[in-house]
Amino acid sequence: MAMEVTQVLLSAQAVDSTVRKHAEETLKQFQEQNLPGFLLSLSGELANEEKPVESRKLAGLILKNALDAKEQHRKFELVQRWLSLDAAVKSQIKACLLQTLSSTASDARSTASQVIAKVAGIELPQKQWPELIGSLLSNVHQVPPHVKQATLETLGYLCEEVVPDVVDQDQVNKILTAVVQGMSSTEGNTEVQLAATRALYNALGFAQANFSNDMERDYIMRVVCEATLSPEVKIRQAAFECLVSIGSTYYEKLAPYIQDIFHITSKAVREDEEPVALQAIEFWSSICDEEIDILEEYGGDFTADSDVPCYYFIKQALPALVPMLLETLLKQEEDQDQDEGAWNLAMAGGTCLGLVARTVGDDIVPLVMPFIEENITKPDWRQREAATYAFGPSPDKLTPIVNVALNFMLTALTKDPNSHVKDTTAWTLGRIFEFLHGSTVETPIITPANCQQIITVLLQSMKDAPNVAEKACGALYFLAQGYEDVGSTSPLTPYFQEIVQSLLYVTHREDAGESRLRTAAYETLNEVVRCSTDETARLVLELVQVIMTELHNTLEAQRLSSDEREKQNELQGLLCGCLQVIIQKLGASDPTKYAFMQYADQIMNLFLRVFACRSATVHEEAMLAIGALAYVTGPNFAKYMPDFYKYLEMGLQNFEEYQVCAVTVGVVGDICRALEDKILPYCDQIMTLLLKDLSSNQLHRSVKPPIFSCFGDIALAIGENFEKYLMYAMPMLQSAAELSAHTAGADDEMIEYTNILRNGILEAYSGIFQGFKNSPKTQLLISYAPHILQFLDSMDDVVMKTAIGVLGDLADTLGSNAGSLIQQSLSSKDFLNECLSSEDHLIKESAEWARLAISRAISV
């Protein structure tokens, strides 16, 4: 077999697809028939210096894939499979891997490094392979450079693969020592230096203790800073990457070094090659990220117990930092606006400038203002573009000159000879409207006097090149949004029809597929509809037919290529999204709702055909739109259920695209409220699927809270018929409730999720209690009451309103049966009093309700 595997591995990379497929099949069979033998041959192949490097590389790759996978559940399976292998087999494989690190073939070494890290990722947390790190480091100083390089690379991958707490501090110290020595200028070999620098990047997360030690930290920082000056560009880049990571991981330790770092980075931004300069800018962007987080968290109000104080590095660096970033704005590339993947100095600098503006606020104005004034009228397009862009980060801070510049920009948008300038002008106008227009703005930039001119210019600009037109759509989006709560009369009403026609025209442009122009046009159309008033309801109603026709047209196309199918799918998404917005708009008031109802059957039919276009998945946008439709049609939705139901099932089973699953769960709720007890015939299946979803470890956790809320929706709709699901739903709710009670040591994200989860659980309880009210079957709920009361004990402020409502629902439905339980619960009384004295009107209202229900329950 060992002889054969080389040939099979080579054949698996053959150009001839028949040969390739046959080889892949052979490998698959080998793996299925004899996994240990298969893995042993692969590791033997990888270690064998006499084999061709291609087969060795692929052998290593297959090994690596046998240890790890992207999907959580698959990964788990592979880990279990490895752990259950015979110990002798594993140690032989590991010996081969370590041996390969001395290979003269760099590809073999590098592949072995990665596989070792994967094995370590599985075994170290299990306290297995304890000798690994020791054996890697034992003779790192005596070995030839290529082995040293491979060893350092392995350490790097290892640090990427395992979490810090499975490696004890002693070993961390050894790793860091080896890595930092490898980086230092005394190391003669640049390959070793590079591997060490890249390894440090991953090892930084392990260096908490070392960064708390002044001497060790000084040493690491000195070596990193020296590496940023290396003659090798790759080393300089890797060293800056380390700096970026240190900036965010050890922000609070930076103060002694920040001045030096500023000099190093500004030199790199001005003089170094682009990949290095980009990292240098990124350092400041990530410092902004840190300070924005800190300032948002504490609102600048620091007390002794704040975790991390703000050192105001950006504020201190401002006088030198801003001019440096403004300089980068002038380094645009000719066609960066057409290239979706572009990322260059001007873009990085511009983005960083935006972050600096968010970090320091008004302080940036005096530094930016002269740059704008000096450059905005210059003959060189780079200067005009840079000056226009400079408005973007903080238009609200630049109000005085924005007013002056507005006319200039409106002219530039259609007249400037340079497309790049027009692009940025349209984008900047969008930013200006986003911040300086709307009911909350004291002196809005858009007035009755200039509104018409602005709209005319934007509509004209929408005929420009796709990238410019897309930005013009974006500006119009914010212009419409500013009139969101304008009342019954909108300044946009006179232009509504023209705007809608222009946007529809844009969607039909030949080049609408470029620069996401078509998407932008539909998004703007949606916003124009959302922000429209009753004055234009008739026109919105006419739009229904237009969009329906468009959607119908997408369904006529036959025999599409996969590329065309993807485009069709995308367009259907945009059209369904637009219909969703329209349905929600028209459904919000009775007269327009009734007018809309005439189209309900046709629209539903179209949605069903959109679903039918695809085989295995449902269309998220169509699903969202159907939720809106169910709300509008109410009980009449029942007639669509027989045809629609299978897609509902499909959506609930879509674990991969969890957004689709989440949206479908929401739609189940909509349908419950629309159909009430008419949903009963579908409930067995729906509940089965929802319960499966809950038990799945494949499904994204964010879908689980809405599923609980959905239980409540179903119970409220079908009342005591929910009885047969109690024995499944209640234990699920109970264990989720217990899970959500353990939040000690959780991070912010976890706490937020926990509260969302609690809210879902509480909504489920509310729905179930209210659903069973006045039913002779309420006694079925009594046994759950103690647990629920206990759960209510542990509530956070965020879910107070829902929680106090549940207390009321419990008392209301169980009545005297719950009276003594509630009375015994001192915390319930405290909780009620707390809610009664809440400042929040909604909490108070729910609490009044609960008080009433409780007083009835306990006085019976």
Place this chain on the structure above:
Amino acid sequence: MAPHDLRRPFKRAAISDQQRRRELSLQRQAQNRRDAQHQARCLAQTILSLQNDTAEPHPEFEIAAQAEEHAQDFDVRQAARLKGAEARRWFAKQLMLPEWMIDVPDRLNTDWYVCARPAGKRCFVVSSNGTTVSRLRNGSMLHKFPSALPNGARINNNSRSGQSYCILDCVFHEPDQTYYVIDMVCWGGMSLYECTAEFRFFWVNSKLVETGASNDPSTYHRYRFKTVVIYNCDPGGLKAAYTEPVPYVKDGLLFYNKHAHYQSGNTPLVLVWKDENCSQYVLDTDGKGQIPDQQQVVLELLDDGRLATSDDPPVIFGCLDKDFIQKTGLQASTLLRFAINEGGLCFADGKLEKADLQYLGKPNRARAFADSYSKVMFQYTVRHSPLRIEHLFASVNSLSEEENTCDTDMVG
């Protein structure tokens, strides 16, 4: 360990329109869910606003939960559909029976209502399945007729017919052939058992007129239903209830505690009181309609020979000799009539210690219950030292004065 991607969004809005659509959808769904819950809680919120109007102290946790499980927890909705003997048995237990007022309750002027009780047959009126049935205190049927009550006649095109029914606590007043509604137990399928008197009266007054049940009789509405005027039991209200003319024959005054729920059987939270000015029947009559010289009482014979009132727990008036029981062949649980002899009733520490009873025989077969303790006591005090209207007025007036010093605990 390839170099890391640095790209950040450039000239892009912070969130996509699709994300916005998702979020708006979620917002709409959350709002709809809140609305649905609100609707489910709606009834209780009506009560809420009513209670808030009166600025009364709320009975909260301080209240002692006194009664155990209630018979009506079995389902009032099914009760409306019961027939025959079963219905008799059930309804016989369901009426809320006032105790007789033998002393004046605390806070009479603030926590109580008063009304003039119509003379007539106390009954439950049940409308369901297109017909209306009235049942007397012992559960037997009085009338079966069409009415304008919810689902009380076949003409009602009520879409929720299966759900809709109502149960009213009434007095049937023979002279004008009218049912006077003195309480409401269920309305439109909704149980009011666990609602306060305050709410129930509010509901009676607002709902009864809506349905047309107060209209003059017609083909599909054989008897008229009328409400009685309920007063707050302050000096003015008490005077009005006592003296104002009413369209029916008065039989004493009824007092309702505002916070009390509807409770089957004897309750001290509804009280009846009468004197000669407001009732023709202050003293009980015997089987022949005559007022006997001696007060008569009806008691229940227990297994062990003791004689008990209908109260729960019963009050024991005495014990029959085993010999006597054997000789007369009396069975346990039968009702027996006694006269109170000259020895009268003796009390110690406010409790009945002994009674001088003389066996008379069995009462009328229609009797379903023994007398309650309060009834015996009321009749006894009427014959010896009656609680007069002056006492009530005095109490209501003095209570008004000392109100501020009173603790707000309810004696529920």
